[in-house]
Structure formats: structure tokens, C-alpha cells
Amino acid sequence: MAKRSSSSTEVLLGLLTIEPMSGYDLGQTIRASVGHFWNESYGQIYPNLKKLAAGGFVSSKTERRKGKPDRQVYSITAKGRQRMANWLAVDPQPEIPRNELLLKLFFGAQASSTVLARYVESMADRERAVLGMLDHAQAQIDAQKQYPGSPFWKMVTRFGQLELEAHLQWAEETIVHLDQLNKRTATAGKRKIHAGN
Amino acid sequence: MAKRSSSSTEVLLGLLTIEPMSGYDLGQTIRASVGHFWNESYGQIYPNLKKLAAGGFVSSKTERRKGKPDRQVYSITAKGRQRMANWLAVDPQPEIPRNELLLKLFFGAQASSTVLARYVESMADRERAVLGMLDHAQAQIDAQKQYPGSPFWKMVTRFGQLELEAHLQWAEETIVHLDQLNKRTATAGKRKIHAGN
DNA sequence: AAATGCATGTAACGCGTTACATGATTTT
DNA sequence: AAAATCATGTAACGCGTTACATGCATTT
Numbered sequence: 489m490a491k492r493s494s495s496s497t498e499v500l501l502g503l504l505t506i507e508p509m510s511g512y513d514l515g516q517t518i519r520a521s522v523g524h525f526w527n528e529s530y531g532q533i534y535p536n537l538k539k540l541a542a543g544g545f546v547s548s549k550t551e552r553r554k555g556k557p558d559r560q561v562y563s564i565t566a567k568g569r570q571r572m573a574n575w576l577a578v579d580p581q582p583e584i585p586r587n588e589l590l591l592k593l594f595f596g597a598q599a600s601s602t603v604l605a606r607y608v609e610s611m612a613d614r615e616r617a618v619l620g621m622l623d624h625a626q627a628q629i630d631a632q633k634q635y636p637g638s639p640f641w642k643m644v645t646r647f648g649q650l651e652l653e654a655h656l657q658w659a660e661e662t663i664v665h666l667d668q669l670n671k672r673t674a675t676a677g678k679r680k681i682h683a684g685n
Numbered sequence: 686m687a688k689r690s691s692s693s694t695e696v697l698l699g700l701l702t703i704e705p706m707s708g709y710d711l712g713q714t715i716r717a718s719v720g721h722f723w724n725e726s727y728g729q730i731y732p733n734l735k736k737l738a739a740g741g742f743v744s745s746k747t748e749r750r751k752g753k754p755d756r757q758v759y760s761i762t763a764k765g766r767q768r769m770a771n772w773l774a775v776d777p778q779p780e781i782p783r784n785e786l787l788l789k790l791f792f793g794a795q796a797s798s799t800v801l802a803r804y805v806e807s808m809a810d811r812e813r814a815v816l817g818m819l820d821h822a823q824a825q826i827d828a829q830k831q832y833p834g835s836p837f838w839k840m841v842t843r844f845g846q847l848e849l850e851a852h853l854q855w856a857e858e859t860i861v862h863l864d865q866l867n868k869r870t871a872t873a874g875k876r877k878i879h880a881g882n
Numbered sequence: 883a884a885a886t887g888c889a890t891g892t893a894a895c896g897c898g899t900t901a902c903a904t905g906a907t908t909t910t
Numbered sequence: 911a912a913a914a915t916c917a918t919g920t921a922a923c924g925c926g927t928t929a930c931a932t933g934c935a936t937t938t
Contacts (some may be wrong), residue, residue: 493821495788499790502788502791502792505792511917511918511919512916521791522787524782524788525782525783525784526782526783526784527782527783528898529900530879530917530919531898531919531920531921532897532898532899534918534919534920538919539806544813548774552726556907556916556917557906557907557916557917557918558918559917559918560917560918569795570803572795575789576792576795577796577800579807580786580804580808582808582811583782583783583785584724585722585724585780586724586780587722587780588777588780589777590719590723590841590844590908591696591699591777593840594699594718594719594834594838594841594895595769595834595837596773596836596837598699598766598769598770598773599774603773605776607776607777608899610776611779634860635794636794637793639793639866640790640791640792640794641791643790643793644790644791646855646858647787647852647855647859648763648858650847650854650855651851651852651855652784652814653851654847654850655848658843658844658847658848661843662840662843665836665840669836673750684801691925691926693926707889708889708890708891709888709890725891726926727890727891728892728927728929729926729927731891732892735891753888753889753934754888754889754890754892754935755889756888756889859910
């Protein structure tokens with residue numbers, strides 16, 4: 489069976505190169521940093537951390553804190569860094585797309601244009617929010633003094649910005665088209681009623 | 686447990702509204718029509734067709750042809766069309782992104798810029814090819830006389846065009862940045878060697 | 883003679899989400 | 911008093927891919 493290699497463990501290793509963290513922290517950090525192009529659920533994070541620890545790629549120590557619950561803090565090991573380097577040297581596999589909005593639009597002749605326009609609008613709303621966060625992130629990277637990762641972080645946020653701007657432009661156009669279709673079928677309906685009576 | 690609803694059956698139903706087809710045909714048609722935003726493997730298509738038939742959403746008849754192997758040809762039923770309409774009336778769920786290229790770039794400080802540039806190049810090559818197919822598809826939709834689905838097909842291909850153009854623009858920029866980083870670390874390396882000797 | 887395409891399927895496997903469980907603390 | 915957040919996990923489930931199996935026809 490082919491390597492599926494799904495990078496769910498490597499995102500953990502990668503973030504641990506920046507700073508030792510707990511599973512919970514990793515979840516939060518993923519959302520905040522790579523969230524716009526990668527996500528990971530806790531049902532994935534905790535078991536994978538255990539596997540990484542069992543393989544010697546990370547080490548863990550229990551941190552006790554008065555009042556607050558204990559946390560398991562993980563650090564990457566030399567072996568873990570090596571694994572990270574190996575992973576980085578392998579060609580990334582292209583993602584297989586699955587866009588349900590586009591699928592429904594493709595079959596849009598069987599649906600209400602008004603409803604479809606709503607779908608496009610709410611997608612645009614969602615993406616506008618993400619774009620705002622990316623702009624903010626971009627500004628922050630520029631403001632804070634250079635980390636070794638800074639140029640790369642800029643590249644990935646730039647990707648998001650360009651992609652989302654393209655989506656938003658498309659959404660604008662598409663809503664206009666859908667409205668026009670709606671008007672046309674509405675007047676066609678009226679005409680039919682007139683002809684029928 | 687929440688509805689996962691993954692639309693794998695609906696894409697089959699949807700294409701069968703256009704024309705009765707076999708499982709094999711559906712696989713080919715998916716690749717050719719919605720392939721740039723939706724994919725489906727045969728290991729998914731055949732079992733799902735059986736389920737749809739068992740539920741009365743499609744009917745099947747065996748087609749015997751001299752020389753060639755038999756084919757099961759599926760047609761959508763009234764019940765199937767109703768199911769399609771219901772599905773279209775439900776909000777599409779936003780896709781969760783998983784872009785491995787961006788993930789590797791994000792951790793690019795630990796990798797070779799030359800290698801990363803190669804990754805970006807090959808992604809651009811792949812997407813340029815898809816863009817070419819989309820341009821061709823767009824032209825075909827314009828050329829052939831209006832189907833009820835035509836305006837919607839144009840919307841989804843337009844989405845792909847805008848998105849891919851954004852990606853390609855980003856790829857150009859990014860390769861330049863990566864080359865600059867590469868030069869800088871190369872000269873920094875030289876300087877070190879000079880200083881050391 | 884070998885490889886590719888047509889055509890239909892099944893089995894195994896793993897990835898990933900969702901739901902559930904627990905319990906303490908902080909905020910509303 | 912209730913809700914949300916911190917914090918860590920496990921179990922169940924289903925989705926989807928990959929690999930395998932079969933066999934005939936056509937192409938190289």
C-alpha cells in the first residue's frame with residue numbers, strides 16, 4: 489500500500505521547531521498560523537503526539553502549575569529535526585479539490601438562482617474575514633524584526649491574499665450573473681402567464 | 686453523529702440528469718467536466734451507484750453489445766431528482782483546506798530554497814495545464830448553443846480561471862523571492878569562508 | 883508479445899472528524 | 911448559576927483511496 493504520508497505529524501514537528509508546546513497549544517497555534525491552508529483536529533493531534541514520542545521524534549515533560557491543570561509539553565528532538573528535513577525534501581503532493589459550492593453551482597440549472605446567490609454571498613463573507621486576518625498577519629510579520637521564517641511566512645500569506653482576492657472578484661461577478669438569470673426567468677414566467685391568460 | 690453528507694452520491698445523480706450513463710462513463714465524465722474542483726474514484730462510484738439503485742434514486746439496465754463487455758447503464762428516477770433538489774437547497778459546507786506545498790513553504794527556513802523553488806515551479810506547470818483546459822472548455826461552452834446548464838458551467842470554469850491565474854502570479858513572484866534568498870545565503874556562505882580563511 | 887483501454891467490481895486500510903468523557907477555572 | 915475556556919484524551923464511525931481481481935479488445 490502506497491505511502492499516504494499525510495503530513496499530520498509533520499505540522500506538529502514543524503511548529504515544535506519554533507517552540508516547545510502542549511497538544512492544546514499546537515491546536516491553537518495551527519489555527520492561528522497555518523489555519524488558512526491547513527487544519528488539524530485534536531482527535532488527530534493527541535494520538536499523533538504519542539506516536540511521535542514513542543518514535544523518539546519528540547520528548548515530553550509534565551508541567552505542574554498551581555491552580556491550573558497539568559500540561560504535557562513536547563519538544564522536538566534531533567531525530568525529529570532529521571525527520572522534518574527528510575519530509576521537506578520530498579515533493580509535496582498536489583491537493584485533490586472538493587469544492588461543494590462549485591458543485592452545486594455546476595448543477596445550478598435545477599436550483600433557485602436566489603438561493604445560489606446566497607451561497608456565493610456567504611462564501612464571500614467568510615473569505616473576506618479571512619483576508620482581513622491575512623492582511624493583519626502580513627503587517628505583523630513586517631513590523632516584528634526578522635525571524636528566519638519571516639520571508640516564508642510572507643510567501644504563504646501572500647498566496648492566501650491573492651487567492652482570496654480572486655475568489656472575491658469572482659463572487660462579485662457571479663452574483664451579478666445570478667441576479668440577471670433570476671430576473672430573466674421571472675419575466676419569462678410573467679410572459680407565460682400573460683400568454684396563458 | 687452529524688450528517689457528513691459528502692456529496693459523493695449527488696455528483697452521480699447530477700450527471701445522470703444530463704444523460705444516462707454507466708459507472709465507467711461517470712468516472713470519465715467527472716474527470717472531464719467537474720474534475721478541476723471535484724474528484725471521485727471508482728472505489729467510490731460503483732458502491733454508491735448500488736446504494737442509489739437500492740434506494741430507488743436511479744434505475745439500471747444491462748446493455749449487451751457484440752464484441753464489447755456488458756455495461757450497466759443508470760438513469761435517474763423522479764425520486765432521484767427530488768433528492769437532487771433537496772441537496773441543492775442545503776447550504777454547501779466550506780471546504781477544509783490542506784495545501785501541502787504551502788505547509789512545506791511555511792517551514793521553508795529549514796529547507797533548501799532551490800528545492801522549494803522546484804516545488805513551486807512544478808505546481809505552476811500543473812496548474813498552467815489545467816488553465817489551458819479551462820480556457821478550452823470556456824470556448825466550447827460559448828461555441829455550442831445554449832444548454833440550460835451553460836451559464837452555470839461558465840461560472841465554475843471562470844472560478845477556476847481566476848483562481849489559477851492568481852496562483853500563477855503568486856508562483857512567479859515567489860520563485861523570484863526564493864532565488865534571491867538563495868543568492869543571499871550563497872554569498873553569506875562565501876563571506877564566511879573568506880573570513881574563516 | 884506486451885501494453886493500454888474498456889468495464890465492473892471488492893477488500894483492506896488508514897485518515898480524519900465527531901462525539902463523548904472528565905474536571906478545573908474563569909468569565910458572564 | 912451558567913457558560914465558556916483550559917486541558918487531555920478515547921472510541922466509533924464513515925469516507926475515500928489504493929490495490930487487487932477479472933477478462934476481453936485494441937493498439938503498439
